[in-house]
Amino acid sequence: MAEPRIMDIKDQPGFRSIAIICLLVLYVPVLILMIFSLNSGSLVTHWEGVTLNWYGSAFLNEEFHAAAKNTLIISVTATIVSTICATLAAIGMTRVKPWRGLAAAFMVINLPLMVPEIITAVATLSFFALIAGAFGLNFGIGNLILAHTVFCIPFAYMPIRARLEDMDLTLEYAAADLYATPWNAFRRITLPLLVPGIMSGGALAFIVSFDDFTITQLVAGPGQTTLPLYIWNQIRRPMTPEINAISTILLMVSILFVSVSFLIARRRAK
Amino acid sequence: MTTAALSPTTISKAALFEAQAVKTSARRNRLLSLPALTIIGIFGVLPLVIICVYSFLAAAPYGGVQWHFSTDAYLNFLFQRDIFDDTLQFTPDFLIIYLRSFLFAVVTTVICLLLGFPTAYFMATRPPAQRNWWVLLITIPFWSNLLVRTLAIMFIIRDEGLINNALIGLGVIDKPITMLYTNFAIQLGLLYAFLPFMVLPLYSSLEKLDFRLIEAAYDLYATRRQVLWRVIIPLSKPGIIAGCLLVFIPALGAYVTPLILGGGVHLMIGDLIAQQFGSGRNWPLGCAQALILMAAVLVALFFYVRNTSGKVQHG
Numbered sequence: 001m002a003e004p005r006i007m008d009i010k011d012q013p014g015f016r017s018i019a020i021i022c023l024l025v026l027y028v029p030v031l032i033l034m035i036f037s038l039n040s041g042s043l044v045t046h047w048e049g050v051t052l053n054w055y056g057s058a059f060l061n062e063e064f065h066a067a068a069k070n071t072l073i074i075s076v077t078a079t080i081v082s083t084i085c086a087t088l089a090a091i092g093m094t095r096v097k098p099w100r101g102l103a104a105a106f107m108v109i110n111l112p113l114m115v116p117e118i119i120t121a122v123a124t125l126s127f128f129a130l131i132a133g134a135f136g137l138n139f140g141i142g143n144l145i146l147a148h149t150v151f152c153i154p155f156a157y158m159p160i161r162a163r164l165e166d167m168d169l170t171l172e173y174a175a176a177d178l179y180a181t182p183w184n185a186f187r188r189i190t191l192p193l194l195v196p197g198i199m200s201g202g203a204l205a206f207i208v209s210f211d212d213f214t215i216t217q218l219v220a221g222p223g224q225t226t227l228p229l230y231i232w233n234q235i236r237r238p239m240t241p242e243i244n245a246i247s248t249i250l251l252m253v254s255i256l257f258v259s260v261s262f263l264i265a266r267r268r269a270k
Numbered sequence: 271m272t273t274a275a276l277s278p279t280t281i282s283k284a285a286l287f288e289a290q291a292v293k294t295s296a297r298r299n300r301l302l303s304l305p306a307l308t309i310i311g312i313f314g315v316l317p318l319v320i321i322c323v324y325s326f327l328a329a330a331p332y333g334g335v336q337w338h339f340s341t342d343a344y345l346n347f348l349f350q351r352d353i354f355d356d357t358l359q360f361t362p363d364f365l366i367i368y369l370r371s372f373l374f375a376v377v378t379t380v381i382c383l384l385l386g387f388p389t390a391y392f393m394a395t396r397p398p399a400q401r402n403w404w405v406l407l408i409t410i411p412f413w414s415n416l417l418v419r420t421l422a423i424m425f426i427i428r429d430e431g432l433i434n435n436a437l438i439g440l441g442v443i444d445k446p447i448t449m450l451y452t453n454f455a456i457q458l459g460l461l462y463a464f465l466p467f468m469v470l471p472l473y474s475s476l477e478k479l480d481f482r483l484i485e486a487a488y489d490l491y492a493t494r495r496q497v498l499w500r501v502i503i504p505l506s507k508p509g510i511i512a513g514c515l516l517v518f519i520p521a522l523g524a525y526v527t528p529l530i531l532g533g534g535v536h537l538m539i540g541d542l543i544a545q546q547f548g549s550g551r552n553w554p555l556g557c558a559q560a561l562i563l564m565a566a567v568l569v570a571l572f573f574y575v576r577n578t579s580g581k582v583q584h585g
Contacts, residue, residue, distance in 0.1 A: 009488055010395040010481060012388070012498055019392035019404075022385050026411045026465060029422035032432060036425070085306035092302030099300050108310050109303075115318070116523030116567060118540040119560045122547055123317035126324055126557065129334060150314040153306050204413070211415040214525050218544065228417050235421065235530070247418040254414045262406055 030251065037244035054245040064246060067230035070141065074216075074226060075209035077145045082152035083202040087194070089153075090160040095169070112151040120151065121218040128219065140221070147219050148209040155208050156201035159265065163197025196264045203261035207254055325557035333551045343558035364542065364559070371538040372566075375521040378460040379468075382517050383510065386468035390509075391502070393469075394476035405473065412466035420530045423459050424450060427531075451533035459527040464520060468513040475509020476502075508578060515574050519567050539563050 037055070041048030058064050089109060093102060112120065124147045131137045139146065171193070175185040213228040220229060227250060234243045328340040345351075348365060349358040393404040411419065426432045427449040434446035449455055479502065487497045503510070525540030532538070537545075539559070546556025 009484055012391065012494060012502075015388040015392045018385060018388040022389040022465065022469070023407060025385075025462065026408070029426050029462070030411075030414070030419060033418070033422040033425055081309075085309060089303040089306035092299035096299045101300070105303055105307055108307055108315065111310060112314055114519075114567070114571065116519065116540070116563060118523050118525045118543050119318075119321075119564055120314070121525075122543055122556055122560050123321045124313070125547060126320050126553065127313070127317035130320060133334070146309070146313045150310055153310060157306070207413050211413075211417075213415075213417045214540075218547065228415065231417060231421070235424075243421075247415075247421060250415050250418050255410055258410050258413045259406065262409055266402060 033244055034248045034251070037241055037248045039241045039244075042240050054241045055249075058242050058245045058249070061242070063225075063230060064227075067225045067227045070224060071210060071226040071228075073141060074144050074148055075206055078148035078152050078209045079156075079202055079206040081145075082149045082205045083156045083198060085149075086153050086156035086201055086205075087160055087198055090157055090164055090197075091190075091194075094161050094164040095167075109157055110154050113154045117214040120147075121215040124150075124215060125218045138221075141224055143221070144216060144219055144224060144226075147215055148212060151212075151215070152205035152209050156205040159200040159204065159261070160194065160197040163194055163200075167193055196267065200261045200264045203257045203264075207257045207261075210253060210257075211250070321557040321560055324554055325561055327554050329552045329554050331551070333547070333553060335553050340554070343552075343554035346552075346555050347558055347562065367537050367542050368539055368562070371522055371524075371540075374457060374460060374524075374538060375518050377457060378464060378521040379514050379518045381461055382465050382468040383514060386465060386472055386513060387503075387506075387510070390469050390472035390476050393473050394479065401477075405470075408466050408469050408473070412470060416463055416526050417530075419463065420459055420527055423455075423462055424530055427455055427458070450531065451535055453536055455531035456528050456536055456538070459531040460521050460524060463524070463527055464517045467516040467520070471512040471516055472506065472509045475506045475512070479505055511574060511577055515570060519570060522566060522570075523563055 036047070038050050038052065039047055040051035040053070086109075089105075093105060093109075096102075128138070128143050167190070171189050172185050175189045176182075180188065211228060212226075213232065216226050217229055217232065220226070225233070227246070231243060231246060231250070234246075324335050325343050326339055326341065327335040328338055328342060330336050342351075345358065348360060348362070350361040351357075352359055389408075393401060393408075396404060424431075428434070429446040429448060429450065431450075433449070434443075437443045438446065483501055483505070484497055487501045492500065523540050524538055525544060528536060528538040528541050529544075532541070534541070543556050543559045543563070546552045546559065550556070
């Protein structure tokens with residue numbers, strides 16, 4: 001009886017329409033892009049019928065293969081390294097007795113989030129140019145992996161830290177009561193409870209690395225084309241719906257990983 | 271605690287564990303965060319130090335730097351040296367690009383707030399099950415590929431894009447309206463890119479809103495408008511500030527959006543910096559420009575920290 005009245009006082013006129021407009025604005029352009037990947041005509045703008053040919057031609061395209069391979073090598077390696085580093089750092093920095101430099105360490109971990117991407121990009125470019133010039137050091141695709149690992153760490157770190165903060169300390173005390181050594185308590189209690197946070201963080205790290213354009217474009221050397229760079233190269237030529245097909249694949253990967261990360265985080269909240 | 275008190279052995283065991291943990295924890299915890307700190311330190315912080323140094327060096331003719339001290343990069347930001355009589359002449363070209371970018375970022379922030387606030391409020395007042403769906407729907411574009419999303423805008427506003435084709439088809443216009451590679455295109459692209467960055471922090475702040483306060487306001491004969499302006503908006507101030515910052519900072523340093531929708535004609539700071547490392551071949555100037563952008567970001571962050579810490583003291 002009281003419920004409809006409470007719902008009513010929460011309402012503000014016009015807010016519902018604005019929310020729906022926002023949703024439409026966010027989704028309609030992307031949906032149009034996806035729909036045109038199914039266009040049987042070779043023009044990006046005139047609809048002629050439904051086909052899956054553009055996905056076929058994308059999968060047979062060797063440049064696309066090379067770009068996909070580079071992207072996977074970079075993002076999988078960067079995800080694994082950054083997630084391990086972020087997990088260790090979160091354990092060392094959350095729910096612990098404050099150690100000297102803890103606040104500074106927290107700032108360093110979050111630094112890549114605060115610096116605009118273009119600055120990180122030119123700074124990383126300058127750095128690798130300097131070590132190549134001064135010491136003749138060039139890690140090849142390793143340059144990109146290292147650059148990606150840096151900005152993946154804070155993205156992996158956040159969900160792991162949040163999970164650790166939510167965790168019940170008494171379980172670890174119980175383990176200690178039952179004669180578990182600190183290592184056993186960590187391995188049998190803390191780590192299994194931490195797994196959802198680690199997975200959620202790993203999924204975010206993978207997306208930001210997989211999608212990165214700005215830093216990759218400036219740091220990449222010849223032959224280090226990733227999928228976003230491949231798309232950028234294609235849009236400067238006459239376009240076919242193949243570009244829509246490849247863009248759709250990229251969006252699907254993002255959507256998949258966001259949803260996984262989101263669902264894991266939701267289950268935690270329950 | 272009560273169960274532990276029952277048995278002296280468990281007390282001693284737990285105490286031992288805790289004592290041990292405290293003794294080793296400081297050193298061990300520092301060691302655990304070492305890999306992450308080392309990687310970010312070497313490949314994230316050191317490069318920033320390098321561009322600070324580079325900005326005070328002279329440009330090498332084909333890109334890169336020459337190792338002697340020079341303040342030319344900063345002078346070049348505002349002045350151009352005359353080739354003949356070596357005098358400095360005020361050239362506001364770069365300054366204009368910075369001001370333009372600032373204006374783009376401000377307009378983006380304001381419009382995102384005007385659209386994002388009602389959206390976030392509407393989301394926060396849904397029943398919990400619906401709320402989750404809304405959050406997921408806003409989270410997906412938040413994390414989706416920015417290049418691809420910008421491309422989607424480009425497809426729509428091109429001369430032969432959907433909007434022009436539709437208008438021509440309806441007979442409203444007979445020649446396409448040029449929208450791509452204009453200021454309008456950049457502004458639209460920025461709004462599209464950063465709208466989710468406004469909605470999510472606003473939502474997480476509005477979600478915690480105590481709705482009994484709204485009921486109280488109505489009991490005290492407040493109108494709907496008064497409830498919005500005097501109760502809801504002041505209470506969600508931390509979310510508004512966080513959202514504005516999350517939109518303003520990346521919009522100011524935007525690179526992909528002006529690159530694709532501005533077509534290299536209408537520049538923003540991000541493209542300007544990248545140009546110095548590409549065709550411009552003036553790395554020190556690019557480094558100086560990057561640091562000036564960084565200074566602007568730090569000013570914004572400073573205001574944020576001051577505002578939020580003030581909030582805590584008053585609250």
